[in-house]
Amino acid sequence: MKLYDENDPAPNPRRVRIFLKEKGVEIPLVHTSLGKLKHKAPEFLEKNPLGQLPVLELDDGTCISESVSICRYLESLYPEPPLFGSDAKESALIDMWIRRAEFRLMQPIGQIWVNTHPFTAQVVAARGGRQYTEYGESNRAVLASGCKLLDRELASRDYIAGDHYTMADIVAQASLDFGRLIGAGIPEQCANLNAWYARVRARPSATEDLSRSLLKPKEAKAIS
Ligand SMILES: N[C@@H](CCC(=O)N[C@@H](CS)C(=O)NCC(=O)O)C(=O)O
Structure with a gap:
């Protein structure tokens, strides 16, 4: 494998x-x-x-x-530790939050990246396409509303789908790390989401060998 x-x-x-x-x-x-x-x-x-x-x-x-x-x-x-839940209810809730992280965080971040970022402008142009800047910019509001949704939820629990770290946290964390890199970060007023973000980023799994990063060392350090 x-x-x-x-x-x-x-x-x-x-x-x-x-x-x-x-x-x-x-x-x-x-x-x-x-x-x-x-x-x-x-x-x-x-x-x-x-x-x-x-x-x-x-x-x-x-x-x-x-x-x-x-x-x-x-x-x-490798079932341990379970990251997709241990019973039907947990699994369904984790799945629900994975989908919400995909649609409410990763999708708008992806559209901001593809349609507004100077780096992707070159890639799109090289393929004979164009950026839809206004549409890309409109996704900032979609992302902010996704962040606010999670912020409200995280007022009453430590992790996105419940009391344990799960795949839903991984999807949200990797998306928001990338969002931060491209200037589409978590709104400051989302205190619960920012506290969650600090918690997941402190986990050993969040640290990368930055020598392998595609970014310059300083940029890589900023999102690691
Ligand atoms: N939904 C897919 C998305 C995969 C994806 O978009 N991967 C990016 C890298 S982060 C990619 O390969 N982009 C190149 C392209 O779409 O041409 C997944 O979760 O694996």
């Missing part, structure tokens, strides 16, 4: 690395450079036709993409 991976700060492969660290499990990582477009090479498209990272390749050649699906598979192999 091996994981096709890209370094910090790519948020989706990062989810899987955080998950593995929480489990205390190491698997071989195959560095697949986004910058060098390795994820669009024909041999990679055979593994994931969407040309995206991460991808988990099993020993029988089966390829699983989608970071949450990869983590669900790994959870079955």
Whole structure:
């Protein structure tokens, strides 16, 4: 089994690395450079036709993409500590919060990145496309409302889906780390969400080997 991976700060492969660290499990990582477009090479498209990272390749050649699906598979192999819940109610609540973190945090952050950031402007232009800046900017309000939703929830519990750290925290944490990097951070007034963010960032799983970051050391340190 091996994981096709890209370094910090790519948020989706990062989810899987955080998950593995929480489990205390190491698997071989195959560095697949986004910058060098390795994820669009024909041999990679055979593994994931969407040309995206991460991808988990099993020993029988089966390829699983989608970071949450990869983590669900790994959870079955390494059940302790449970990060997708221990009973039906917990599992459903974690799933609900994973989906909300995807739709209310990662999605607007992704649109801000694709449609407003100077770095992606070059990438989009090179592919003959364009940025929809006004649409990208409108996602700042969507992100702020997602942050406020979580802020209200975190008034009464320590973690996003309950009293324990779970996959929902990993999805939110990796998304918000990336958001911070691109200037789409957590609003200051979200005190409960900011306190949660400090808590999850203090976990050993959140620390990365910054020498592998795609960013300059100072930028990488800022989001680590
Ligand atoms: N929903 C997917 C998203 C995967 C994704 O967008 N990965 C990014 C890297 S963080 C990527 O490969 N982007 C390149 C592209 O979309 O062309 C997941 O959770 O794995």
